[in-house]
Amino acid sequence: xxxxxxxxxxxxxxxxxxxxxxxxxxxxxxxxxxxxxxxxxxxxxxxxxxxxxxxxxxxxxxxxxxxxxxxxxxxxxxxxxxxxxxxxxxxxxxxxxxxxxxxxxx
Amino acid sequence: xxxxxxxxxxxxxxxxxxxxxxxxxxxxxxxxxxxxxxxxxxxxxxxxxxxxxxxxxxxxxxxxxxxxxxxxxxxxxxxxxxxxxxxxxxxxxxxxxxxxxxxxxx
Numbered sequence: 219x220x221x222x223x224x225x226x227x228x229x230x231x232x233x234x235x236x237x238x239x240x241x242x243x244x245x246x247x248x249x250x251x252x253x254x255x256x257x258x259x260x261x262x263x264x265x266x267x268x269x270x271x272x273x274x275x276x277x278x279x280x281x282x283x284x285x286x287x288x289x290x291x292x293x294x295x296x297x298x299x300x301x302x303x304x305x306x307x308x309x310x311x312x313x314x315x316x317x318x319x320x321x322x323x324x
Numbered sequence: 325x326x327x328x329x330x331x332x333x334x335x336x337x338x339x340x341x342x343x344x345x346x347x348x349x350x351x352x353x354x355x356x357x358x359x360x361x362x363x364x365x366x367x368x369x370x371x372x373x374x375x376x377x378x379x380x381x382x383x384x385x386x387x388x389x390x391x392x393x394x395x396x397x398x399x400x401x402x403x404x405x406x407x408x409x410x411x412x413x414x415x416x417x418x419x420x421x422x423x424x425x426x427x428x429x430x
Contacts (some may be wrong), residue, residue: 225369241428250414263331263425266387281372319369319379322347 224260224281228274233300236307237264240272250292251276252286256283280319329364329427330387334380342413343370346378354405356398357382360391387424 232240244262251257256279265271278284287293338346350368357363362385371377384390393399 244429259430261427262429264428266424266426272428318372320372321367322370322378323350323368324365 222280223324224278224284225319225321226276226278226284227317227319229315229317230272230274230308230309231268231270232272234270235284236304237270237272239301239304240308243300243304244274248296250296251287254283254287254292255282257287277321281320303307328386329430330390331425331427332382332384333391333421333423333425335421336378336380336414337374337376338378338413340376342410343376343378345410346409346414349406349410350380350388354402356402357393360389360393360396362386363393370420383427387426390424 229242241262241264251260258276258277258279260276261273263273265273276284278287336346347368347370357366364383364385366380366382367380369381371379382390384393
């Protein structure tokens with residue numbers, strides 16, 4: 219049991235042919251988040267039922283670590299690196315929908 | 325990168341005063357799932373925005389391991405152990421909504 223662990227889920231929807239590019243961009247990421255205080259991991263989940271729906275699931279020691287990262291230069295730089303046409307493909311389909319969760323038990 | 329990892333998310337909604345009971349029941353679980361082939365972990369996430377919404381997130385080596393568990397006596401026994409009034413509280417609010425995800429990258 220890790221008390222206070224926090225998970226942030228960003229739900230993206232892209233055209234199915236863009237999913238591989240999204241995952242490639244994720245794999246080639248600068249990795250700035252990986253060194254951020256409180257960061258505990260990031261995963262990409264693809265919905266089985268709806269293959270254009272992709273969740274970015276990040277895990278943090280506490281909510282405050284996540285909000286500090288969201289305000290950081292590291293976060294801004296990471297997003298600036300996403301290719302413009304891929305950014306546009308995400309925007310056209312649906313805005314990011316972000317939901318936070320407290321991990322209550324494991 | 326763990327190829328083929330599979331995540332199942334069950335979304336439950338209960339009255340806020342039942343959330344602690346749900347988490348207690350989870351912590352006191354028989355643990356039959358923990359020994360099941362391919363099982364890699366189970367977490368309870370509570371929505372920050374909607375505190376009566378609780379996700380049960382289970383992680384599997386592959387989808388086939390999850391479906392084998394769902395058909396097993398171990399799964400049936402685990403559910404039979406949930407106190408009847410808690411089962412009713414979950415049912416009254418909303419049926420389980422289960423979504424599967426393939427972990428594409430980590």
